Amino acid sequence: MNLFKPLFFAxxxxxxxxxxxxxxxxxxxxxxxxxxxxxxxxVSPGENFYMYANGGWIxxxxxxxxxxxxxxFDMLAEENREKVRTIIEEAAEMEAKDGSVAxxxxxxxxxxxxxxxxxxxGLDPLQDQFDLIAKVKNPETLVKVTAELxxxxxxxxxxxxxxxxxxxxxxxxxxxxxxxxxLPDRDYYFDESERGEKLRTAYKKYLTxxxxxxxxxxxxxxxxxxxVFELEKRMAMASNTRLExxxxxxxxxxxxxxxxxxxxxxxxxxxxxxxxxxxxxxKINVGQPDFMAEVASMAKxxxxxxxxxxxxxxxxxxxxxxxxxxxVDASFEMYGKTLSGQPSMEPRWKRVLNTTNGALGEAVGQxxxxxxxxxxxxxxxxxxxxxLKKSFARRIDQLEWMSDSTKKEAHQKxxxxxxxxxxxxxxxxxxxxxVSTESYVENVLRSNRFDFVYDLNKxxxxxxxxxxxxxxxxVNADYHPLMNExxxxxxxxxxxxxxxxxxxxxxxxxxxxxxxxxxxxxFDDQGRQFDKDGNMNDWWSPSDAEKFDKRAxxxxxxxxxxxxxxxxxxxxxxxxxxxxxxxxxLNITYQAYKMSLEGKPEPEKLDGFTDDQRxxxxxxxxxxxxxxxxxxxxxxxEDVHSLGKWRVNGPLPNMEAFIQxxxxxxxxEMYLDPEKRASIW
Numbered sequence: 001m002n003l004f005k006p007l008f009f010a011x012x013x014x015x016x017x018x019x020x021x022x023x024x025x026x027x028x029x030x031x032x033x034x035x036x037x038x039x040x041x042x043v044s045p046g047e048n049f050y051m052y053a054n055g056g057w058i059x060x061x062x063x064x065x066x067x068x069x070x071x072x073f074d075m076l077a078e079e080n081r082e083k084v085r086t087i088i089e090e091a092a093e094m095e096a097k098d099g100s101v102a103x104x105x106x107x108x109x110x111x112x113x114x115x116x117x118x119x120x121x122g123l124d125p126l127q128d129q130f131d132l133i134a135k136v137k138n139p140e141t142l143v144k145v146t147a148e149l150x151x152x153x154x155x156x157x158x159x160x161x162x163x164x165x166x167x168x169x170x171x172x173x174x175x176x177x178x179x180x181x182x183l184p185d186r187d188y189y190f191d192e193s194e195r196g197e198k199l200r201t202a203y204k205k206y207l208t209x210x211x212x213x214x215x216x217x218x219x220x221x222x223x224x225x226x227x228v229f230e231l232e233k234r235m236a237m238a239s240n241t242r243l244e245x246x247x248x249x250x251x252x253x254x255x256x257x258x259x260x261x262x263x264x265x266x267x268x269x270x271x272x273x274x275x276x277x278x279x280x281x282x283k284i285n286v287g288q289p290d291f292m293a294e295v296a297s298m299a300k301x302x303x304x305x306x307x308x309x310x311x312x313x314x315x316x317x318x319x320x321x322x323x324x325x326x327x328v329d330a331s332f333e334m335y336g337k338t339l340s341g342q343p344s345m346e347p348r349w350k351r352v353l354n355t356t357n358g359a360l361g362e363a364v365g366q367x368x369x370x371x372x373x374x375x376x377x378x379x380x381x382x383x384x385x386x387x388l389k390k391s392f393a394r395r396i397d398q399l400e401w402m403s404d405s406t407k408k409e410a411h412q413k414x415x416x417x418x419x420x421x422x423x424x425x426x427x428x429x430x431x432x433x434x435v436s437t438e439s440y441v442e443n444v445l446r447s448n449r450f451d452f453v454y455d456l457n458k459x460x461x462x463x464x465x466x467x468x469x470x471x472x473x474x475v476n477a478d479y480h481p482l483m484n485e486x487x488x489x490x491x492x493x494x495x496x497x498x499x500x501x502x503x504x505x506x507x508x509x510x511x512x513x514x515x516x517x518x519x520x521x522x523f524d525d526q527g528r529q530f531d532k533d534g535n536m537n538d539w540w541s542p543s544d545a546e547k548f549d550k551r552a553x554x555x556x557x558x559x560x561x562x563x564x565x566x567x568x569x570x571x572x573x574x575x576x577x578x579x580x581x582x583x584x585x586l587n588i589t590y591q592a593y594k595m596s597l598e599g600k601p602e603p604e605k606l607d608g609f610t611d612d613q614r615x616x617x618x619x620x621x622x623x624x625x626x627x628x629x630x631x632x633x634x635x636x637x638e639d640v641h642s643l644g645k646w647r648v649n650g651p652l653p654n655m656e657a658f659i660q661x662x663x664x665x666x667x668x669e670m671y672l673d674p675e676k677r678a679s680i681w
Contacts, residue, residue: 013478046668050648053620063626068340071625072496077475087367101363104435111440112352125441133311139299143268147275153448156314157295162458164482166252169534172458174281178239178291186236206334210316224309231310238294251287264296282460322441341630359447362428365472369423373490378422388515391592401547409539416532418485423472479521481530486518505611508593509618513585520584524577554678555579565632578641583651584681612661620648654678
């Protein structure tokens with residue numbers, strides 16, 4: 001699965017249910033969520049609501065050694081993995097017909113678990129890639145080798161992929177996006193802090209290990225690693241920052257193949273597209289023109305020998321998790337232990353399962369849905385989505401700061417949001433993907449080639465509105481601005497998000513806020529730049545846009561003041577879209593819940609909590625987690641989502657309903673003066 005694709009799509013993930021009786025299963029569910037074992041009632045809700053709601057859970061669920069973060073969200077993901085494991089192991093045990101889904105899933109997983117064969121093969125499965133790299137003699141051959149590697153989803157320099165045109169979202173066009181780095185963010189190459197230096201040293205050590213394992217002497221490997229690092233540092237210098245890449249206007253630079261020669265001279269783009277198999281790329285969007293120009297300059301200036309080293313490192317980094325144990329260990333040491341603070345790696349079956357799931361995601365998803373997804377969950381979700389839309393519409397009407405003309409456009413966009421729940425109506429065909437029993441690495445590469453062709457075949461064609469970009473077994477949800485759609489896979493429709501037998505307050509506070517969160521993404525600082533049809537189009541009056549930015553800045557300033565670790569602060573600009581969606585989701589969903597009670601008796605207390613208290617506790621429960629310090633720092637630099645603690649304590653004090661529900665006093669930490677509260681949606 002192309003893990004970079006959601007970012008390029010600008011998709012954003014969160015990651016009326018009928019009331020039930022207070023006896024039996026529903027009450028048991030409530031105790032599971034709000035029992036004293038999960039809470040810490042010694043903490044005042046006005047002091048730290050996150051700990052009040054989750055302190056017991058946090059104490060009773062210490063971090064496993066193979067996790068850098070472990071929370072309620074991750075627990076569900078683990079439960080889902082066990083279900084997927086059952087599906088895959090059943091497929092592996094079947095005597096399935098060659099070419100069938102069961103054969104593909106079973107054999108892919110089996111080759112990944114066959115460590116004897118993997119150790120025996122060593123680097124032999126990558127010999128074709130090494131021979132290809134050796135053909136780089138000049139800029140022309142560098143172009144051809146780059147294209148050939150990218151056809152295998154090994155990406156030196158940049159990513160090539162399909163995506164709807166931001167200004168004509170009915171059509172799929174060619175896209176380029178910066179890449180080529182071994183560290184996960186360009187800022188790591190220039191961070192002068194002690195941690196920054198430590199990470200660069202560790203990364204150079206990792207590169208040295210890769211070249212040593214390939215057969216170079218220690219001294220030669222160190223020299224080669226330094227050369228590769230300097231090439232990457234030059235690319236990093238030309239790369240956009242994460243904040244720049246959050247700007248959809250800045251990353252929309254349409255051109256064509258002839259103009260590419262002017263934008264980035266020195267790289268034969270026609271030869272590149274011919275080699276990659278896209279003879280008519282048509283309209284091309286270049287996400288970062290300056291980066292592409294720098295890569296083209298480097299193609300002319302850097303020696304073939306240095307490119308051999310860089311391309312070899314790119315191949316080894318990409319394939320290390322599927323090679324012999326020494327490569328696997330080296331990769332984990334860098335990306336698991338050093339970057340995230342994870343003491344030990346996950347069991348092999350989990351890692352192989354993830355790879356199998358990525359290669360055959362919808363095939364696995366089809367079996368998952370048949371086995372685990374109750375049809376009634378989809379109907380209940382559709383009803384809840386409908387109620388959330390009604391609430392959002394009412395809130396738009398209630399906005400004092402927005403003009404009638406902009407409100408009209410907002411209503412049209414809200415009404416047009418498409419909703420996908422559970423699983424796709426049509427499944428992807430994997431029949432052309434050959435999976436053998438011979439080589440894990442080759443199965444991975446065949447899957448990569450298969451996905452690459454599948455992706456590029458969309459270019460120049462209308463958008464397939466029925467296609468899903470998340471697998472049904474995924475524990476997440478997503479909003480796609482170019483398609484103006486929200487997606488809730490079957491995998492997330494389980495506790496702690498969705499309780500089949502819980503009362504409405506709990507489900508509104510949990511899965512309801514997820515729905516409201518994703519809807520709000522259509523109106524956050526990025527999503528608001530796209531209209532009801534998914535086109536990047538300014539439908540705001542200038543004065544309304546100015547008022548929006550002023551109100552959003554309140555959230556930026558608030559989150560910039562949160563201390564995540566020691567003296568390190570949260571990044572309110574990087575996380576702005578998610579923070580707007582959290583607050584908007586809470587406001588919209590709370591109002592939707594209240595609307596659902598109109599004309600009905602006030603709900604009784606359950607387990608000592610009012611329905612309003614259960615709403616907010618259910619929301620907080622979703623974000624319970626333990627997390628390592630290294631992972632806190634990594635996510636603060638890289639992740640557009642705030643940390644779990646701040647997804648609770650950040651938005652809630654902005655809500656008067658929360659203040660009233662828990663009797664928060666002005667002297668409490670969770671109290672925010674009304675004039676300092678953010679109010680957007």
